[in-house]
Amino acid sequence: MTRPIARRVIILGAQSAIAEAAARRFAAEGSRFVLVGRDLARLNEIAADLRVRGAAACEVEALDLVEARDPRGRMRAWVDTLGGISLVLIAFGVLGDQEEAERDLHALDRLLAVNFNAPAVWAATAAEIMMAQGGGTVMAIGSVAGDRGRQSNYAYGAAKAGIGVFMQGLAHRLAPSGARAVLVKPGFVDTPMTAGFAKGGPLWASPDQIGAAIWRAADKGGPIVYAPWFWRFIMLIIRAVPAFVIHRSKL
């Protein structure tokens, strides 16, 4: 299904499997891209594919998105490269190791920085530009892990919860301008991030399923999008489970 919308898209963390699946859908519509990630060779592999699939243009930039200086200037430069902006997708993230984050405070600090601080800062710079132009969507990828703190991954979960509230607030602030902020919250997705997990069964989604949700959310819908949709109800229940029950579990 091709919509006649060629977008101008910036993807931060473009090497992510989820981001790439989403990018393929935007490419088929003739969109233009700036792809930012850490490894130039990998970004080039992705860019070649997007061009063949229909992307009108595809620039790549190798950058560590946590360490990067002058985010405001960089965001401005990427938007200028594209000649405007329709979508900024913030996809980078690290699942991390909860136990390591408990032992080593630097590890905790880094986990929070990559999953909350940096995405929030980048979202803020995109929002400024979109507010001024009176349109566009800034989207971050959160996680259902941010819906309830659990011993197995609450450091990651807390950062994802934080970016959720940040995007929700940003959506509120942007609303009068016509621009939008969206948080996509996937459940379990079969990507390199979950390489160590036993996969399969109805709760596991493919990157393409999440890519489709991102594609849909680029145009319309509320600020919080569960992907697939049924996670909204699963998390409703998980949030409602009393603490004494959770505390007896290993979740």
Next chain:
Amino acid sequence: MSASFSNKEPFSSWGRIDRRLYPVARPRFAADLAKAIAAPDRPASVLPVGLGRSYGDSCLNAEGGLIVMTGLNRLIEIDEQGMVMRAQAGLSLGEALRVLTPKGLFLPVLPGSQFVTLGGAVANDVHGKNHLKNGTFGRWVRRIGLQRSHGPALSLAPDDPSGLFAATMGGFGLTGAISWVEIGLAPIGSAFLDAEDIPFSSLDEYFQLMAESETFEQRVAWIDCTRPGRGVFTRANVRHDGNFQIGPARPALSAPLDGASFLFNGVTLRAFNFAYAAAHRASVRPVHYSKFYFPLDAVGDWNRLYGARGFRQYQCVVPEGAARDAVHEMLYLIARSGEGSMLAVLKAFGPKPSPGLMSFATEGHTLALDFPNHGERTLRLMARLDEIVLEAGGRIYAGKDGRAPARTFQRMYPRWRELERMRDPAIRSDFWSRVSAT
């Protein structure tokens, strides 16, 4: 990262007889592949695999690990004027078609499933229903990238003097991991074909129809195994209506339950075959490429219907001169055995030579049948089919086989030692261990 073998994952071939956990690497980028195949901590042997659509044990490696290539699924370039596509080897044929079709371009050779990777198509030098016109998939391949466990990434063309291109084409993944494939394309005037179904009631009629349908690119016959000789002959050409609608990315339905094997007992088999023939009596019909080339893909995981014991496929080719008698004998043997083969497909291979050292396709007629796995009984029947095939000077298709003894295989493929010499020492498959035993 994604390129390590630290995770164990379930994997099986399409026949699902041998299902187990394997240490798996899933490269997503070219550099991951080079790392995985040469990793010092990798299992003693590895095997590059695609979507597991081969039926037997050619995509299994019980003694080592697997490199699942499906994450390397990017297009690299399409030259529309020159009609050439280059893509990473884990791209599925179906996904390639979804990009090519709107450009009026198509893959010149297609097997019966869209869920086959480019690498898998090369490794079995696959064929389609148009072998008489286009030969095998490998004939269209201009260049491949090959990553071996030692040395740099190679780029090989058909005129490669080392012989490594010919060994890799139809080389069962044994020479190294195919990292990308460059293939010539065919122009199309539509995503639809005009297909005509002609019922026939004897094998002689099949041979006659095949011979007199020269103006049709696509030719295939479906045979009713319960009444050998009866069948439906389908022939088709691509339309020219400019409708370039792409096919579905996923199956419309999925198998309702594991092992509805009651579907496969003698009675329902007869009913099925009869209904199947009747449904095909309508004459010329426009049909979308996805339905024409990949009829079985409509139901995802249909292989699960065969239940926990899985199933086997037998596919052979017998040379033109001996084909009539050999096919006749095989069909009667199968009918008498009561082993319940539901799908029998009969096609012709033309004289166009296959480019691989071990390519399956040689001039003649090729018969393919599924058998529910009844253990020894099924194996005995297949051994008798082997005898008929050997007698006729034919061979079996490794991509479908999971049981032929080394002796039989080596008589059918006398050049197997040349492939063994070019095998990457880090690569092993259950299939190759079985058929290269001496």
